Amino acid sequence: MPVRFVKGNEAILQGAILAGCRAFYGYPITPSSEIAESAARLMPAIGGVFLQSESEIGAIQMVYGASGAGLRVLTASSSPGISLKLEGISYLVGSRIPAVIVNIMRGGPGLGNIAPAQGDYFQMVKGGGHGDYRLIALAPNSPQEMCDLTMLAFDLADKYMNPAAIMADGFTGQMMEAVEFPDPVTDLPNKPWSVQGNAETAGNLINSIYLDPEELEDRVRKLFEVYAVIEKEEVRSEEFYTDDAELITVGYGIVSRLLLSAVEIARADGLKVGLIRPITLWPFPSVRLGELARGTKKFLVSEMSTGQMVEDVRLAVNGRVPVDFYGRWGGVVPSVEELRKAIYEAYPEGETS
Numbered sequence: 001m002p003v004r005f006v007k008g009n010e011a012i013l014q015g016a017i018l019a020g021c022r023a024f025y026g027y028p029i030t031p032s033s034e035i036a037e038s039a040a041r042l043m044p045a046i047g048g049v050f051l052q053s054e055s056e057i058g059a060i061q062m063v064y065g066a067s068g069a070g071l072r073v074l075t076a077s078s079s080p081g082i083s084l085k086l087e088g089i090s091y092l093v094g095s096r097i098p099a100v101i102v103n104i105m106r107g108g109p110g111l112g113n114i115a116p117a118q119g120d121y122f123q124m125v126k127g128g129g130h131g132d133y134r135l136i137a138l139a140p141n142s143p144q145e146m147c148d149l150t151m152l153a154f155d156l157a158d159k160y161m162n163p164a165a166i167m168a169d170g171f172t173g174q175m176m177e178a179v180e181f182p183d184p185v186t187d188l189p190n191k192p193w194s195v196q197g198n199a200e201t202a203g204n205l206i207n208s209i210y211l212d213p214e215e216l217e218d219r220v221r222k223l224f225e226v227y228a229v230i231e232k233e234e235v236r237s238e239e240f241y242t243d244d245a246e247l248i249t250v251g252y253g254i255v256s257r258l259l260l261s262a263v264e265i266a267r268a269d270g271l272k273v274g275l276i277r278p279i280t281l282w283p284f285p286s287v288r289l290g291e292l293a294r295g296t297k298k299f300l301v302s303e304m305s306t307g308q309m310v311e312d313v314r315l316a317v318n319g320r321v322p323v324d325f326y327g328r329w330g331g332v333v334p335s336v337e338e339l340r341k342a343i344y345e346a347y348p349e350g351e352t353s
Helices: 008-018 033-042 056-068 079-095 121-125 143-160 170-174 213-233 254-268 286-293 309-317 336-346
Strands: 003-007 023-026 049-052 073-077 100-105 136-138 164-169 176-180 237-240 247-250 273-278 280-282 298-303 323-327
Touching (some): 003 008, 008 073, 008 100, 008 143, 008 170, 023 056, 033 073, 073 079, 079 121, 100 170, 121 280, 121 309, 136 143, 143 164, 143 176, 143 213, 164 170, 237 254, 247 254, 254 273, 254 298, 273 286, 298 336, 323 336
Parallel strands (some): 023 073, 136 164, 247 298
Antiparallel strands (some): 136 280, 237 273
């Protein structure tokens, strides 16, 4: 397995290629632009397709067409660009077309700025576009996971015939680390439902419009039957020091790495602090959080937003213990020292040794 020192954004494109992706449609926007740049350089070299569309709206419709023809397809953007793609994402879901959508999040609302943020949680995890649906949402916290989770996203999208999203902040997209690239996928899934311009698939119809209300209701019911399976089978999270923790911190993406450093400092100071990192933001590790709530005294959630994932943590904990929140927003990344102080302030009263 080759090891290279690369940016997180570049690792995403490399992971997509290793997963058998041969088409990228997108429009460059900071801080995701290296994904499109890498695609422009590498896709034609391996016989694939790179096309810079006229807009994000055009890009997501190209994804619809190419994936509907049976290809593994990638698109990538950053926060306001993803907003423009949301209608097309809803079409992909309604038509049950798999694809991988990358959001390298930046500060908002509006044009905001190009600094890293996590304010798109509601947009990506709660559906975002119109109608009743979910995206499989994966949250890497390193360039290695940018590669690995992108490859996983293609597998999950094909398995469940539903788009999957990579949710990473601009910090993770721009940081450079050593990445060990796995062997390429050689056995891609057959897609008999696709429309490939041949006799075998001539009768296939890819469609998301159901004018009869009961017919549409049945379609949505079937989607949520699939989602129930995903919630049972595909939840992923990572834990540190949770066995005896009096306070458990919760964070994803780059914040989880900063939290871990702060947790280790607090542990060295005698505080029983742990960390749970959701890797799948949907399906969310609600069951595990509920289990942890029975053995701890408090949670502390940290996000680079005014507080979005914290709502899902509170729902999972269901009032068993308090859930505090510490956030920075506007593109500000919290420091380890800030998070250490937040841990000390949130630590259950009378528990400090």
